[in-house]
Amino acid sequence: MTEPLTQSIQDYLKHIYELTERSQPASTTDLAARLNVAPASVTGMLQKLAAAKPPLVIYKKHQGVTLTKAGLRAALEVIRHHRLLETYLVNALGYTWDEVHEEACRLEHVISEEFEARIATALGHPNRDPHGELIPSADLTMPADQSTPLSSLRPGQSATILRVDAQDPNLLRHLDDLGLTPGIEIEVSAYSEFDHNLTVRVRRKSHVLGLNTTTKIFVEVDK
């Protein structure tokens, strides 16, 4: 009998998943920063998660942490909740994409599987949330991500925005104002080698975007 995961544990797993997506183990400090918690607290929790009845993480002192099978499943469950909720808040309740993150962060830990299933059905089983992030399927597999960062495009290339990897409401509102949202066609018209700015044409207007922005927008390049 495997006891239920606390809200706090679910948060740790979710963030470990996100930090290890590109296959690097997650560091104590990075986790601490994400969770708004002291590094020492993270160490303590990681030891606990590694010692759990079915271990949830693999953790060796000073070597970072990765998820086990069990930890991965739990993480994907939370992420599925989060992203379905964000989608529901936008599509069914009229939230804007910059308003949903906090709400989903609180709701993700308390909804039942019943609730999850009902909103998934109501939404038509979407596989992306309002930011374009992939939603793990009901059987907890994460679809492969085919996107490339906008920052890697060069003049002459055009592409379709797939997702925007940001939660900051101000940034999200700004991008929405510019029309930089999932599904939109864009074209790169200039690149500045020194500051890495890209000039991007969208909705018949051009905008100069810095690295801070272009690394958060992920696209599918047109062939």
Added chain:
Amino acid sequence: MTEPLTQSIQDYLKHIYELTERSQPASTTDLAARLNVAPASVTGMLQKLAAAKPPLVIYKKHQGVTLTKAGLRAALEVIRHHRLLETYLVNALGYTWDEVHEEACRLEHVISEEFEARIATALGHPNRDPHGELIPSADLTMPADQSTPLSSLRPGQSATILRVDAQDPNLLRHLDDLGLTPGIEIEVSAYSEFDHNLTVRVRRKSHVLGLNTTTKIFVEVDK
């Protein structure tokens, strides 16, 4: 700056409200039973609530507990969340009335005022939940309850069901099967003085109901 109320405190306040609705102070033991907590734990919490910066309850040793203005507001806020959520789950997500209680109990503590406002709007600002319970208004006043218990009716009287005061899923399913739901017209055709059974005609069929049931159904008597 009044710090936010924990989930646990919200639960205490909600149950104190319900126990004191008929103006008796709530006892430690009754609260403990409702909260599934040891009586000693209740004593501890009540002392804390009474000592809070704006006191949330009035509590004197061995004399039970009642809510202060501040405690009442907090309780009504939680109850409004709960009942709006139950209504939303049924009306918007297709839950049945026996499935909503648990879900609402978890969600009621985490939704934002934004969320509350949006579902209230989506529902057309209802003032009763699926069980017929009154929903506190947005400004946190509880509408007056005009209902009388079915148990007080006698043969010849007819009435409309206003609310059903129960959470037990089995009972709720049973009542639904019989057609005993809010809005329905019923007529009392017999009364047994000894076991207090009532024979009630609903949907052209008669059913004999015991006290356990008739004290949980509240009606408006036809004149």
Added chain:
DNA sequence: TCTATTATTTAGTCTAACCTAAATTATTGT
């Protein structure tokens, strides 16, 4: 009125999850 029973409170523990300060291990630049 007094005792037996029941209700309530006190006292002392426990656990989860956080914290700070101090100690230790890794890493990096020279």
Added chain:
DNA sequence: ACAATAATTTAGGTTAGACTAAATAATAGA
């Protein structure tokens, strides 16, 4: 290769909210 710096862990402490066992107060029956 080694000191300086950065990252991490250990040690010890705090808080919220629960628990059990023991003590006390209230109530009810004879």
